[in-house]
Amino acid sequence: MADPKIEPYNGPAGGWGSAASLAEILLREEIPASGAALLLKQNKPDGFMCTSCAWSKPSKPAMFEYCENGAKATVWEQTPKRVGPDFFAEHTVTELLGWSDYALEEKGRLTHPLRYDPASDRYVPVAWAEAFAEIGWELRALDPKSVVCYASGRASLETSYMYALFARMYGNNNLPDSSNMCHEPTSVGLKASIGSAVGTTVLEDFETTDLILFFGQNVGSNSPRMLHPLQEARKRRVPIVTFNPLRERGLERFTNPQSPIEMATRSETEISTQYHQVKAGGDIAALTGMCKALFSADDEAQAVGRPRILDVAFIEEHTHGLDAFKAFCEGQDWAALEARSGLTRAAIESAAAVYGRARAVLGVYGMGLTQHRKGTESVQMLVNLMLLRGNVGRPGAGLCPVRGHSNVQGQRTVGITEKPELAPLDTLAEQYGFEPPREKGLNTVEACEGILDGSVKAFVSLGGNFVRAIPDTVRMEEAWRGMRLTVQIATKLNRSHLVNGTVAYLLPCLGRIEIDAQATGIQAVSMEDSTSCFHGSRGFTKPVSAEVRSEPWIVAELAKATLAPNPKVDWDAWVGDYAKVRDAIEATYPSVFHDLNGRMFEPGGLHKPIPARERKWETETGKANFIVPAGLDEDPDMPARGPDILDLITLRSNDQFNTTIYGYDDRFRGxxxxRMILFMNAADLARIGVRDGDSVNLSTPSEDGFTRTVKGLRVIAYDIPPGNCGGYYPELNPLIPLWHHDEQSKTPAAKAIPVRITPSTRRPRDP
Incomplete structure (x- = not known):
């Protein structure tokens, strides 16, 4: 890499900066004009679903219905670069472990099935039949409870359904997925509060809303297509009130790169009308303050005979627990609310006043709310705020958790879950003639604990880069090698493929954009977006190699090699015609998937029924519940925040998607x-005694006996709340103790990590 440069970026999100970034990656990845033209099929009703984020596809898409990061994901998958047997003949695994995440993936697409050869420390080619024979033999020799079947969030509904069925027929519910690392507090929190484990909004709600509240979601980098409905809302003069520690450019201003007029005139749309830089972990305090202000305003309105601020009719008919929640809010001192949130009373009351005047409100949030020790309570506090004015189950209103991977929500819908109560086990038993396991399986953190203590013997990964995505990276890599078997299904090489068990296989699969030809012809797949709509997706490009196989085919072959024959499951027929898999999905979930085969390519998608959207509350009380948090602090067990202890927030750059790194630039942050950067408040720099540009080391103070350190980070003075600092993941994941997770969902608390800062002896550089 060239010498790092830190230069303020004054442009908007989108605009010419986005166009230039896309042009750069097209040239760098040697994508011809035909490859660029492929983008015209992205997110179209008859095209392919973006392989990046899960934001919804509109029923009337724009000509260029893709964003900068979505285009990068397509280019990344369609690169002409290849990683075949000749590549591995030239490089040992030990050598490749020294490469960066970017360097590994940038080499291109995997082309052949491979087996790790410990004698030469290399991956060597293996025939598909031989690979499955050995994998099946290994799995049959193990206790199924000792095997983990992980799924990243990009596999289709068809693949995910088959994979979940395979795991349960094998004998476990060990089906963790990437939800465990991001939005599990949503699944747990919303289920308890409103009876539905997913958001309640659809894309059309953005067209009729009166107010949008944003909490901890960086739309400009993580889901840029969402900027279009936000811009349209702002042009209707809809206020957008944002709570986020950093001032993210996508939440400040936007130029639509698909508008010739805006590009020519360089005009910009202001996105946030209020921007509150809440401290990391201060959202419960901020939300409590808003609710306290609303209760006070409602009491005042009653006293003088004005219309009520609270939606009393909704509360009385549809909710439970208001009195205890009101007592909690009214019992909080404003000084404590200000101290923990980092916001003034006036700022919080200003946000509450805007909310109190709006008729229909959307509550949009991301991992800034979920990845805390009290992440589930944070989500439930947002629900509490929304319930006070009836903003659930109303057009233009509702809860909108923004998911990451493009089908991570859909995987859960078709059975990828470690929680047996969330899977229709009785239906599966009758449908397929076997007894599914009934005990709880392992989630992500529990799987890691099992790898550390040796109880997990094998790990099968359907996509993803698990080793880089999880906390406690250094400890986990050391323990990972103690497993007997690791199997990785992937399109590109990443670090997880290089940290192997005793027996290790790397199985290359088709990308979503490639033509998937099976016995009955070219196949299509389906997936679910963030707004609970199902969409079809077709491939358009030639497969990268004659040796790559589709994900459904690989899962079917794993099942056939491992399981006893079952006359009720015809794996080969499913692979030959994915429509048969969709018929099976509908038979398992008849109330959810009505005529999926016939409707998956409908413009706008097939909407999943969400009971809470209809004000049907499938909770223990039969109503939507106000749930009182334990306190104001989202991370109450943090060490005392002293002169050298800060709360670290892990971040994405706008040149990455999750653990996939497209480059070493973060345009919006200059x-x-x-990527070896630490963003710090200027006052903290002065107090700790380091200067802008200095090199520092970070360590996590902990009493568990393990040293967690990341060295050589360049300090940047940045607009971030005092007491907080920020840096990129996955590079800073080694600092997160495995036990530092949400108490209810076990999602790693990656948005508030206690770190100690010490000077470094060298200038930071990327490998």
């Missing part, structure tokens, strides 16, 4: 040529 960073070029490096």
């Amino acid at each position: 960073v070029k040529g490096t």
